[in-house]
Amino acid sequence: MNLRKSKSIIGWVFILIATIFITLFYFYPMIQAFILSFKSGMGANLQFIGLDNYIRLFNDPVALIAIRNTFIYLIFQVPIMILLAMFFSVLLNNPKLKFKGFFRTAIFLPSVISLVAYSVIFKYLFSTDGLVNQFLLNLSFISEPIEWLMDPFWAKVLIIIAITWRWTGYNMIFYLAGLQNVDNSVYEAAKIDGANPIQQFFYITVPMLKPIILFTGITSTIGTLQLFDEPMNITKGGPGNETLTISQYIYNLSFEYTPDFGYAAAVSFIIVVLTVIFAVIQFRLGGERK
Amino acid sequence: MKKWKILFAAVLLTMVLSACSGGSADGASDDGGDPDAITAWAWDPLFNIAALELAEEQYVQEAGDFQLDIIDNAQKDIVQKLNTGLSSGTMNGMPNIVLIEDYRAQSFLQAYPDAFYDMSEHVNIDDFAEYKKAPTSFDGKQYGIPFDTGVTGLYLRTDYLEEAGYTPEDLTNITWDEYIEIGKDITEKTGKKMISLNPNDPDHLRHMIQTAGTWFTDEDGETVNMAGNEAVGEALRVFKTMLDEDIAHTNSDWSSRIAAFNSGDIVSVATGNWMTPSVKAEESQSGNWTVVPIPRLSVDGAVNASNVGGSSFYVLNIPGKEQAAEFLASTFGSDTALYQDLVTEIGAIGTYLPALEGEAFNQEDEFFAGQNINADFVKWMMEIPNVNYGMHTYASTDILIGELQNYRSGKALEEVLEDAQKQAEAQLN
Amino acid sequence: MNKLKSIFTYGILSIAAIVSLFPFAWMLISMTNKSSDISQGRLLPGSNLLENLRNLFESYNVGSALFNSFFIAIVATVLCLVVSSLAGYGFEIYRSKGKDIVFNILLLSMMIPFAALMVPLFRLFGDVSQVFPAFGIDTLYAVILPYVSTAFFIFFFRQNTKMFTKDLIEAGRIDGLSEIGIFFRIYMPSMKNTFAAAGIISFMNNWNNFLWPLVILQSPDVQTIPLLISNLGSGYSPDFGIIYTAIVIGTIPTALIFFFLQKYFVEGMTGSVKG
The missing domain is CATH 3.40.190.10 (Periplasmic binding protein-like II)
Known part of the structure; x- marks a missing residue:
C-alpha cells in the first residue's frame, strides 16, 4: 500500500515539469484568448460584448464557408494520408528490401521542405499550362487543361494533393518507429499458419499499431482542422473563398483586415470545440480503456 | 544513456552561460536605452530600405551623430509583428520608424491611436500630393510622412x-x-x-x-x-x-x-x-x-x-520618437536634394511637391x-x-x-x- | 509470385520516391539559375550557382541565421525529448484516474490554433522581459520556451510507451534500480527508435518554425533561417536565384538529421535490451 502511494507520487513528479510548462505557455494564453472572445473592437480598444461574437459567427457566411471547406479536407485527406503512410511503412519495414535508407529518406523529405519553395513549386506544376496538365494531356487522361488554381472543385483537390504530398512521409515515421516495437516472431508464426501479407497487415500490424494509429489520427485531425499553410500559400483561399480554412480566416481577421482579435478568438474556439468532438470520437473508436 | 546525460548537461550549461552573457546586451536594446540608435522597419532592400539608407547618409552629414538601424522584414511580416506587438500593449521590441502601406494605414491609426506619434508639427502635409493626405492623417492630426507614389x-x-x-x-x-x-x-x-x-x-x-x-x-x-x-x-x-x-x-x-x-x-x-x-x-x-x-x-x-500601393513612414510613440521624427522631417519631409537622388539612384518617385522637377525628372530612359x-x-x-x-x-x-x-x-x-x-x-x- | 511482389514493391516505392523528390530536384536546379530563368520555369541547370552563393553570403548574414536556427532547434529538441518522454512515461506507467484527467486536459492545449495564442503569449513574454530580459522578447530562449513541453510529444511518448514491454520495469525493480533509474537505464535505451522519431520531428518543427519567431524576434542578429528566407522574398523584384540558394541551404540540416537518425528504425528490434 505504502509502495503504491510512493509510486503514485513519483508518477506525479515525472509529469510535473511538462505540466508546468504547458500551463504557463498554453493554458494561460488560452484562458486570456477565451476572455478575449467575449470582447470586440479594433486593435487595442476592446469592449465586453458577451456572446455577440459567437452569435455573429453563426451568421457570418465566410466563417461558415471556411468551416465547410475545412470539413471537406478533413473527410477526404486524413484517411487517404493515414492509409498511405501505413502502406509505405509496411513496405519499408520488409527486412529484405534493398535501398531502404534511400526510399525512406525520399518519402520523408517532402515534410522537410521550406514552405516558400513548396508553394512556388506546386503553383508552378499545377498552373494551367504547367507540367501536370501537360502530362495528363499527353496521356489523354483529359482533353483540355484543368484549371487547378481557378476552379472551385479542382482547387480543393489540389490542396488535398499538396497536404498528402507533404505529410505522408511525416506520418510514416511514426509508424516506422512503432513497427520496430512489434516482435518479428509474431509474423513468423502467422506465416507458418499460412496468413497472406494482407491478412498479416489487418490481423497483426493494425492491432499492434493501434496506439500509433490513434495518435496519428488525432494529430492529423488537429492538423487539418488548423490547416493554414497550404491554402494561404498555394491558393490564397481562392478562387473566391473556395479553399479558405478556419485558421486562415482567423489569420485574416487578426492581421489581414483591421484587427478584431475578439472575434478571431471566438472563431478559434470553434476549432477547439470541433477538435474535442473528433478526438473523443477517435478515442472511443480506438477502444481506449476507461 | 551516459551520452544523453552529458548532452543534456551540456545544453543546460550553454543555456545558462549564454543567457548570462546575452543578458546585458539584450537589456540595453530592449528598453531603448541608447538614444542615438533609431530602428526602422521596411521591406524592400532595393527600394524603400535603400531610400532609408540614402536619407540616413544625408542626415548624418547635416546633423552629425545619428545612427539608424534598418531592419528588413517582408511587408506581411511587418503587419503581423506590428499587430501582435501593439495589441499586446507592450511596446517592447517595436521599432521607432515603420513603413506602412497606404491601404492599411487607417486601420493601424484607428486601432492603436496611442501607439503613433503625432507628426503635425514636423511636417506640412500640403507639401505633398493631395491624395496622400487622407490615408496618412486621422482625427485632424498628421501621422505619416509620405514615401513613394503608387502612380x-x-x-x-x-x-x-x-x-x-x-x-x-x-x-x-x-x-x-x-x-x-x-x-x-x-x-x-x-x-x-x-x-x-x-x-x-x-x-x-x-x-x-x-x-x-x-x-x-x-x-x-x-x-x-x-x-x-x-x-x-x-x-x-x-x-x-x-x-x-x-x-x-x-x-x-x-x-x-x-x-x-x-x-x-x-x-x-x-x-x-x-x-x-x-x-x-x-x-x-x-x-x-x-x-x-x-x-x-x-x-x-x-x-x-x-494609384496602386504606395506607402508612408510612421513614428511610434516610444523613447526616441523625437529623434525619429526629426530625422524624417529633415529628410523625406523637406530635403529636395534627397528626392533627386531617390529618383536617380533607386528609381523611387516621391510625392513631395517642391521636389518633383529638376535634373532627375529630365532623363531619357533607353x-x-x-x-x-x-x-x-x-x-x-x-x-x-x-x-x-x-x-x-x-x-x-x-x-x-x-x-x-x-x-x-x-x-x-x-x-x-x-x-x-x-x-x-x-x-x- | 515472390518476384511479382518485389516488382510491385519496388515499382510503388520508386514512383513515390520520384514524386517526392521532384520538387527537390527543381530546387537544386533553380539554385544554379538566374532569377529571370527561374521565374520562367527553366528545368535545366545553369551556371549561376557561384554568383547566387556569393550574392547570398555577401548581402545577408547567413552564418548567424544558421547558428541561431541550430541553437534553437538543438536546445529545444533535447529539452523537449527529456521533458516529454518523462511525462509520457509517467502518464502511462503510473497510470491513475487523476493523471488521466490531467492528461486529457493537457491534450486540450494542442487543439487551439497558435494564431489565437500569439497575442497573449507575446504579452506574457513582454512581462518576462521586465524581470528576466535574457528570456524575454527578442531572445532565442523566448522562441524555445513554448516548445520545451508540448502535448503532441507527450501524447506520442505515451502511445509508444503502451507498446513497451512492461516486464522490463519489474525486472529493473528486482535489480534494485530506482524509478528514475529504470527510466534512464532501461526505458530510454530500449525506445531508441521512438526517441529518434521524436528527435527528427522536433528538430524539424523547431528548425522550420515561423510564426512565433517572426513575432518574438526583432533584431537582425537573432534572425533564423526561415525568417531570412521570408525576407528574401520581401522586395518588389525578388531575386529567385538567391531565394532558392537559401532554401537549399536551409533544407540540408534537417535532411541530414533525418539521414543520421533513421538507422534507429531498423535497429530497434536488435537493440541490446529487448533482443
Whole structure:
C-alpha cells in the first residue's frame, strides 16, 4: 500500500515539469484568448460584448464557408494520408528490401521542405499550362487543361494533393518507429499458419499499431482542422473563398483586415470545440480503456 | 544513456552561460536605452530600405551623430509583428520608424491611436500630393510622412503593337472598354495575350476603381459603399470581360506575374510605377517598351490616372520618437536634394511637391526608347483622384474577389454587388 | 509470385520516391539559375550557382541565421525529448484516474490554433522581459520556451510507451534500480527508435518554425533561417536565384538529421535490451 502511494507520487513528479510548462505557455494564453472572445473592437480598444461574437459567427457566411471547406479536407485527406503512410511503412519495414535508407529518406523529405519553395513549386506544376496538365494531356487522361488554381472543385483537390504530398512521409515515421516495437516472431508464426501479407497487415500490424494509429489520427485531425499553410500559400483561399480554412480566416481577421482579435478568438474556439468532438470520437473508436 | 546525460548537461550549461552573457546586451536594446540608435522597419532592400539608407547618409552629414538601424522584414511580416506587438500593449521590441502601406494605414491609426506619434508639427502635409493626405492623417492630426507614389501607368510592348498595326497613341487616354476591343484585335493578330491577370489579386480592381474617384467605403472610411456603386460594378465587369474574352493570360502569384512579361508572352502591364525595375530586368527587351496613362473606367468623371500601393513612414510613440521624427522631417519631409537622388539612384518617385522637377525628372530612359518616364509619372500623379481608403480595403476586396467568382459563374452583377454589400456590412459591423 | 511482389514493391516505392523528390530536384536546379530563368520555369541547370552563393553570403548574414536556427532547434529538441518522454512515461506507467484527467486536459492545449495564442503569449513574454530580459522578447530562449513541453510529444511518448514491454520495469525493480533509474537505464535505451522519431520531428518543427519567431524576434542578429528566407522574398523584384540558394541551404540540416537518425528504425528490434 505504502509502495503504491510512493509510486503514485513519483508518477506525479515525472509529469510535473511538462505540466508546468504547458500551463504557463498554453493554458494561460488560452484562458486570456477565451476572455478575449467575449470582447470586440479594433486593435487595442476592446469592449465586453458577451456572446455577440459567437452569435455573429453563426451568421457570418465566410466563417461558415471556411468551416465547410475545412470539413471537406478533413473527410477526404486524413484517411487517404493515414492509409498511405501505413502502406509505405509496411513496405519499408520488409527486412529484405534493398535501398531502404534511400526510399525512406525520399518519402520523408517532402515534410522537410521550406514552405516558400513548396508553394512556388506546386503553383508552378499545377498552373494551367504547367507540367501536370501537360502530362495528363499527353496521356489523354483529359482533353483540355484543368484549371487547378481557378476552379472551385479542382482547387480543393489540389490542396488535398499538396497536404498528402507533404505529410505522408511525416506520418510514416511514426509508424516506422512503432513497427520496430512489434516482435518479428509474431509474423513468423502467422506465416507458418499460412496468413497472406494482407491478412498479416489487418490481423497483426493494425492491432499492434493501434496506439500509433490513434495518435496519428488525432494529430492529423488537429492538423487539418488548423490547416493554414497550404491554402494561404498555394491558393490564397481562392478562387473566391473556395479553399479558405478556419485558421486562415482567423489569420485574416487578426492581421489581414483591421484587427478584431475578439472575434478571431471566438472563431478559434470553434476549432477547439470541433477538435474535442473528433478526438473523443477517435478515442472511443480506438477502444481506449476507461 | 551516459551520452544523453552529458548532452543534456551540456545544453543546460550553454543555456545558462549564454543567457548570462546575452543578458546585458539584450537589456540595453530592449528598453531603448541608447538614444542615438533609431530602428526602422521596411521591406524592400532595393527600394524603400535603400531610400532609408540614402536619407540616413544625408542626415548624418547635416546633423552629425545619428545612427539608424534598418531592419528588413517582408511587408506581411511587418503587419503581423506590428499587430501582435501593439495589441499586446507592450511596446517592447517595436521599432521607432515603420513603413506602412497606404491601404492599411487607417486601420493601424484607428486601432492603436496611442501607439503613433503625432507628426503635425514636423511636417506640412500640403507639401505633398493631395491624395496622400487622407490615408496618412486621422482625427485632424498628421501621422505619416509620405514615401513613394503608387502612380499607375500602362506599360506597352511597342513591337507587338506595331506588328498588329497600332501605335502607343491608340492606347493613350482610353477607357478599359476600348482597351479590351484593341486587345482582342492585337491578341488575334500577334497570338500574344494582352494582359496577365490573377483572379485572386485585387490590384487591378483597386486602381480601376480609383480612376473614378470612389472606393469600397464612403468618405468616412467606414460606411460600406458597394451596392449600386457604379465604379465597383464597372471594374468587376471589365475584369470579368478580360478573362472571358480570352485576351488575358492568368497568373497565380508574384513570380508568375513577373514571368508573364519578362518572357515576352504579353503585350501590356497595367500597374504602379514600382514595377519599372522588374520590367527592366529583362534587358533583351530594351527599347521595346513604353508607358502611357492607365485606361479609365467608363464612368462619369473617371480620369486616366490612378494609384496602386504606395506607402508612408510612421513614428511610434516610444523613447526616441523625437529623434525619429526629426530625422524624417529633415529628410523625406523637406530635403529636395534627397528626392533627386531617390529618383536617380533607386528609381523611387516621391510625392513631395517642391521636389518633383529638376535634373532627375529630365532623363531619357533607353529601355523605354528614350521616353522620360519619370516626368510622365509625375504628370499623371497630379491627376490621381483623392480617395479615402478607410478601414476596410483588404476585407472589402476579399469579399469582392469572392463575389467575382460567383459573377463569373453566372450571377447577375446587381445581385453580386448587393450580396457583397450585405456581406461587408455583416462582417465589418 | 515472390518476384511479382518485389516488382510491385519496388515499382510503388520508386514512383513515390520520384514524386517526392521532384520538387527537390527543381530546387537544386533553380539554385544554379538566374532569377529571370527561374521565374520562367527553366528545368535545366545553369551556371549561376557561384554568383547566387556569393550574392547570398555577401548581402545577408547567413552564418548567424544558421547558428541561431541550430541553437534553437538543438536546445529545444533535447529539452523537449527529456521533458516529454518523462511525462509520457509517467502518464502511462503510473497510470491513475487523476493523471488521466490531467492528461486529457493537457491534450486540450494542442487543439487551439497558435494564431489565437500569439497575442497573449507575446504579452506574457513582454512581462518576462521586465524581470528576466535574457528570456524575454527578442531572445532565442523566448522562441524555445513554448516548445520545451508540448502535448503532441507527450501524447506520442505515451502511445509508444503502451507498446513497451512492461516486464522490463519489474525486472529493473528486482535489480534494485530506482524509478528514475529504470527510466534512464532501461526505458530510454530500449525506445531508441521512438526517441529518434521524436528527435527528427522536433528538430524539424523547431528548425522550420515561423510564426512565433517572426513575432518574438526583432533584431537582425537573432534572425533564423526561415525568417531570412521570408525576407528574401520581401522586395518588389525578388531575386529567385538567391531565394532558392537559401532554401537549399536551409533544407540540408534537417535532411541530414533525418539521414543520421533513421538507422534507429531498423535497429530497434536488435537493440541490446529487448533482443
